Amino acid sequence: MAAAAEGVVPTLAIRSSVAVELWSSGGSKLPYEHKPNLPREETKNSRSICFSPDGRYFAFSNGLVVKVLEAGKDQNGTWPIQCQLPRPKAFYLKFSPRGNYLCTWEHYAITKDRPEGAPNLLVYDVATGNEVFAIVQKNQTDWEPSWSSDESIFAMVVGGEALFYDLGPDAIKGFASTTRTIGGSRGGMLSLGPGHCPPFLAFYTPGAKGAPSMCKLYKYPALGQNQTVACKSFFQADRVEMLWNKRGTGLLLLTSTEVDKTGASYYGNQAVHFMATKGDTCSVPLSKEGPVHSVKWSPKANEFVVVYGYMPSKAALYNLKCDVVFDFGEGPRNCAYFNPFGNLIVLAGFGNLPGAVEVWDVSKREKLANLKCADTTFFEWHPNGEWFVTATTAPRLRISNGFKVYHYSGALLHETMWPTGQELLGIEWQQYPDNTFTEPKITKAKHEGIKSSQPEASKKAYTPPHLRLLKEGKNPEKYLPQPSIPGLTLTTGGGAGGANNKSKNKQQKRNRRDVVNNVNNGGGVAASDAAPPTGEDQSLQQQQQQQQAAPFNKSRQQQYHQARQHQTENAADQQQQQRNHNHHQQQHPQANGQNISEKDRKIRSVAKKLSDIKKLKARQGQGETLELNQLNKIEMEARYLDELKALKLSA
Structure with missing residues (x-):
């Protein structure tokens, strides 16, 4: 087990539909x-929980205020309130890198008193609880401001322009005015790299009017146009995700488009690009077509993994030269998670995939465990690098909520299922500074675990009933009713069915029952009254059954073939009628009222998208958390409005 400082036992913060609480254990x-x-507060209106990166503070919202608690010094310590912030509508919480500041974000709203809207992104000094910065930030995605690792620089993008604040010894004055800016266009993004002080930074500018998108690296405070450290341009990028390695020396760009204009992909286009603070840039080679599901840096900062391609997807490990150093092969996966030390990685298939989890030893390049974590909506490694937690949370899934703690060998260490009528909304492990835990030694030894209380899905393949009887050596016709054939009425002695379907069905059942009873009972003798057949009697009885059943079987076969022939002829007639109908529609489209111009089709399509956006915004206004693709769709509203206006004005 990973060694740790004396008395260090990470707590688990839990947000449910009834309370916010902290859980702990006495070890493995x-x-x-x-x-x-440990704290527990009953509330049905908590929307966010958050630990500071060093684990000193824990913040949560309760629908009235945001409370910041100071972590207990030992296992028996208390968690006193550090400060309370008057933000009843706080939706997201985020600590600064050293935990000295807390940022809160809430939905942007316009009121009669403030038609321009009140600031919805605020920064508070945790030590005093005082507000030190406030601004309007309408975007729900990428709302977080950017910090340098030592918190001496605070930066964010407003209206496409990057603003920088040098906090210095007097942070309150530092937040009052910007010291530097970088001009850009609407949709620009900014990210300060970790590690270095002053830091490297990346600024992304989206392309327009045929020009490519651009990402530039700078070394703060040299932000001039001719002072770029590296530059990477690319097309097809409606959105960019910027991922720094832990040292702040390498940057990965995950670019994506909403729609693939070629129509080849439902997911749009995705690509991965690499930039180094030494000036190197390149595109990461991907050997299989399809979407990029996950990109993650190793905590060692010298490798990264990419999960990509149509299912079954591929996963590969790359070095800083973007060369593949190991191929994990293909499988039903769309997620990758390094443990805090980078010596273990989990490849998993969550969401719409069945929940297969693979645990790999990164240094030895070998698989350690395979397990199934169905319906997982959340995954996180324990700070000790040996355990991980999986959870099923609402609102993604509102049934079977709960969480499980596993050892990397696949052993289940803990399981808690939520009571019926309650929902698990969020879960998060307390974090610690680097070097609190030592890197665990990875072995193939199987850890002792517990048995899950949840029933396992059957691994046996489904076998239809008639095949089950065949496997048991029984005749299916003797135990199962014969399948009915549409339009075919089984009769004995040439009798016909009734005048409607009901009478036909009844007659079929009667005839089938009479014939089967006749065959089974040896010509009408009840089975209960007959003596057990032996020797010649048994042989004679079998011959009688075969002779009596033969006319019926022959008659049924003839009727079956006649019905099949009749069905085939009807199907051919129907196909010919359909072809004639389609040909008529092509020659005379106006006969069916389908003579719609291409312009009208486009107008209807755009109007439908705007209607969907209006519904999404209404749901968002009610406090519902939207998926990423839904948020991206809302951001496209202005473009759709312009497109609709242009279509209506065109001749």
């Missing part, structure tokens, strides 16, 4: 549970 032998010394 005891389950996680709520202990009397």
Whole structure:
């Protein structure tokens, strides 16, 4: 087990539909549970929980205020309130890198008193609880401001322009005015790299009017146009995700488009690009077509993994030269998670995939465990690098909510399922500074675990009933009713069916029952009255059954073939009628009222998209958390309005 400082036991923060609470354990032998010394507050309106990166503070919203608690110094310590912030509508919470500031974001709203809208992104000093910065930030995605690792620089993008604030010794004055800016266009993004002080930074500018999108690296405070450290241009990028390695020396850009204009992909186009602070840039080679599902840096900062391609997807490990150093092969996966030390990686298929989880030893390039974590909506490694937690949370899934803690060998260490009528909304492990835990030694030894209370899905393939009887050596016709053929009435002695379907069905059942009883009972003798056949009697009885059943079987075969021939002829007639109908529609489209111009089709399509956006915004206004693709769709509203206006004005 990974060694740790004396008394360090990470707590687990839990947000549910009834409370916010902290759970803890006494180590690997005891389950996680709520202990009397740990905080618990009953609330049905909590929307966010958050630990500071160093684990000193824990913040949560309760629908009235945002509370910031100071972590207990030991396992028996208390968690006193550090400060309370008057933000009843806080939707997201985010600490600065050293935990000295807390940023809150809430939905942007316009009121009669403030038609321009009130600031919805605020920054508070955790030590005093005082507000030090406030601004309007309408975007729900990428709302977080950017910080340098030592918190001396605060930066964010407003209206496409990057604004920088040098905080210095007097942070309050530092937040008052910008010290530097970088001009850009609407949709620009900014990210300060970790590690270095002053930091490297990346600024992304989207392309327009045929020009490519651009990402530039700078070394703060040299932000001139001719002072770029590296530059990478690319087309097909409606959105960019910027991922720094832990040292702040390498940057990965995951670019994506909403729609593939060629129509080849439902997911749009995605690509991965690499930029280094030494000036190197390149595109990451992907050997299989399809979307990029996940891109993650190793905490060692010298490798990264990409999961990509149509299912079954591929996963590959790359070095800083963007060469593939190991191929994990193909499988049903769309996620990758390195443990805090980078010596283990989990490849998993969550969301619409069945939940297969693979645990790999990164240094030895070998698989350690395979397990199934169905319906997983959340995954996180424990700070010790040996355990991980999986959870099923609402609103993604509102049934079977709960969480499980696993050892990397696949052993289940803990399981908690939520009571019926309650929902698990969020879960998060307390973080710690680097070097609190030591890197664990990876072995193939199977860790002892517990048995899950959840029923496992059957691994046996489904076998239809008639095949089950065949496997048992029985005759299916003797135990199962014969399949009915449309339009075919089984009769004995040439009798016909009734005048309607009901009478035909009844007659079929009667005839089938009479014939089967006749065959089974040897010509009308009841089975209960007959003596057990032996020797010659048994042979004679079998011959009688075969002779009596033969006319019926022959008659049924003839009727079956006649019905099949009749069905085939009807199907051919129907196909010919359909072809004639389609040909008529092509020659005379106005006969069906389908003579719609291409312009009208486009107008209807754009109007439908705007109607969907209006519904999404209404749901968002009610406090519902939207998916990423839904948020991106809302951001396209202005473009659709312009397109609709242009279509209506065109001749």
